[in-house]
Amino acid sequence: MASMGSGSLSTSLFLFVISAAFLLKGAAQNIQVQSQNLVTDNVTVVEGEVAILSCRVKNNDDSVIQLLNPYRQTIYFRDARPLKDSRFQLVNFSDNELRVSLSNVSLSDEGRYVCQLYTDPPQEAYADITVLVPPGYPIIKSEEGVVSEGNETEMNCTAVGSKPASIIRWMKGDKELQGMSEVTPSPDDRMSTVTSRLTFTVSREDDGVPVVCIVDHPAVKDFQAQKYLEVQYKPEVKIVVEFPEGLTREGENLELTCQARGKPQPQQINWVKVDDDVPSHAIITGSDLLIENLNKSYNGTYRCVASNSVGESYDDYILYVYDALTTTPIPTTATTTTTTTTFTTTLPDTAQDSRAGEGAPHTVDHAVIGGVVAVVVFAMLCLLIILGRYFARHKGTYFTHEAKGADDAADADTAIINAEGGHNNSDEKKEYYI
Numbered sequence: 085m086a087s088m089g090s091g092s093l094s095t096s097l098f099l100f101v102i103s104a105a106f107l108l109k110g111a112a113q114n115i116q117v118q119s120q121n122l123v124t125d126n127v128t129v130v131e132g133e134v135a136i137l138s139c140r141v142k143n144n145d146d147s148v149i150q151l152l153n154p155y156r157q158t159i160y161f162r163d164a165r166p167l168k169d170s171r172f173q174l175v176n177f178s179d180n181e182l183r184v185s186l187s188n189v190s191l192s193d194e195g196r197y198v199c200q201l202y203t204d205p206p207q208e209a210y211a212d213i214t215v216l217v218p219p220g221y222p223i224i225k226s227e228e229g230v231v232s233e234g235n236e237t238e239m240n241c242t243a244v245g246s247k248p249a250s251i252i253r254w255m256k257g258d259k260e261l262q263g264m265s266e267v268t269p270s271p272d273d274r275m276s277t278v279t280s281r282l283t284f285t286v287s288r289e290d291d292g293v294p295v296v297c298i299v300d301h302p303a304v305k306d307f308q309a310q311k312y313l314e315v316q317y318k319p320e321v322k323i324v325v326e327f328p329e330g331l332t333r334e335g336e337n338l339e340l341t342c343q344a345r346g347k348p349q350p351q352q353i354n355w356v357k358v359d360d361d362v363p364s365h366a367i368i369t370g371s372d373l374l375i376e377n378l379n380k381s382y383n384g385t386y387r388c389v390a391s392n393s394v395g396e397s398y399d400d401y402i403l404y405v406y407d408a409l410t411t412t413p414i415p416t417t418a419t420t421t422t423t424t425t426t427f428t429t430t431l432p433d434t435a436q437d438s439r440a441g442e443g444a445p446h447t448v449d450h451a452v453i454g455g456v457v458a459v460v461v462f463a464m465l466c467l468l469i470i471l472g473r474y475f476a477r478h479k480g481t482y483f484t485h486e487a488k489g490a491d492d493a494a495d496a497d498t499a500i501i502n503a504e505g506g507h508n509n510s511d512e513k514k515e516y517y518i
Contacts, residue, residue: 124199124211129189130303131217136175139182139199139209148202149182154195160184191215191247191274217275218303219246224295224311232394233288233317241297241309242279245270251300252280256313257293288317291347319346319390321399326372334379334408340401342371342388350390358385358400380405 121142129135139149150161159167163177176183186193194215201207224241231237241263243250254261263282270276280297290313299307326339344350355362355373363382367374375382383405389398 122207122209124209126212128214135186152198216303217247219243222309224297224309247275249276253298255296291315318395319344319350323401338375340373344390350392
């Protein structure tokens with residue numbers, strides 16, 4: 085220990101002598117320091133990485149540059165390293181720059197470093213090293229492994245020992261949720277642990293959805309942890325008509341299937357008839373219900389009920405039995421041009437069961453159409469006859485015997501006098517009308 089103290093004293097004495105010598109040299113040369121400029125940069129580095137410190141001088145006149153640590157210990161004097169710390173290495177030395185690297189940076193290396201230029205008076209510039217400490221891998225925890233739909237669940241995410249304090253965000257699927265964070269500083273107040281609590285109500289759509297805890301920190305990227313939700317929910321029930329495809333009619337069969345899905349999968353499925361009993365001859369096989377030879381006394385609401393540990397759900401089917409289909413032939417309706425034979429289908433009331441299928445198709449009575457066509461043809465013929473008679477009455481040829489023999493008269497007056505049937509015989513004129 086004594087020898088080490090003696091060595092340090094000798095080194096300090098050596099540096100003091102050199103510094104004094106350069107100061108005396110500067111005073112003797114009466115240096116104009118106003119034209120010199122000492123520049124340095126602040127450095128931010130992640131713990132464990134390398135920091136670069138640079139002291140730069142403009143218009144240097146052979147003045148000495150040195151670099152000191154936050155405790156004012158000399159790291160480099162020109163290109164010599166008095167400090168026994170091998171993590172410091174000379175990168176570049178010239179009249180205008182002293183550049184030094186510090187590898188494997190730790191939190192203890194953080195502080196203000198000094199670039200010093202031996203002029204009269206001496207110049208100093210400062211470079212702050214800021215060390216970033218990344219948080220530990222985030223840990224996400226949930227109080228419940230399985231959650232029932234409609235219940236509230238809580239999750240916690242912790243990011244340990246970071247500098248500066250981390251920021252925690254939450255994502256559920258593609259939707260961001262808001263949590264509540266609490267920061268706990270370390271005993272030396274240099275690092276912090278952050279815990280975020282997230283509370284929300286789950287639904288059946290959340291089953292299998294990832295909940296992600298995202299840690300934002302300048303020292304790390306894409307730092308996150310996730311947990312998949314497991315949600316239990318009541319059954320979803322749906323009644324499917326297997327037979328018939330259309331309306332349910334008397335004498336036919338009805339086959340229904342109950343589809344139920346839940347978590348856990350429902351183990352019990354029951355068929356009931358609302359406000360009545362299921363027909364005694366109905367056959368129930370698991371989720372299937374079969375009723376043969378339907379009649380209108382079976383009308384009513386049939387319900388399928390499914391249940392699991394979370395609860396029960398049901399779906400209803402309203403049965404309405406229509407009359408059976410019948411066919412009746414219609415007598416042949418004949419006209420002068422066509423002969424039409426039709427069959428008319430007797431249909432039930434227009435009321436339909438929306439669950440049983442589409443309504444019955446409408447039939448067209450071809451006999452009625454044929455009769456209408458015959459009446460129209462007959463009316464047109466009658467109209468043509470009437471019009472023919474009308475035009476015939478108003479069309480004729482007139483034959484008269486006026487001025488007969490006038491061709492032999494010498495003049496007009498004689499012709500009139502000699503004319504057969506002149507004024508004296510005007511009553512003898514005859515008119516023929518056809």
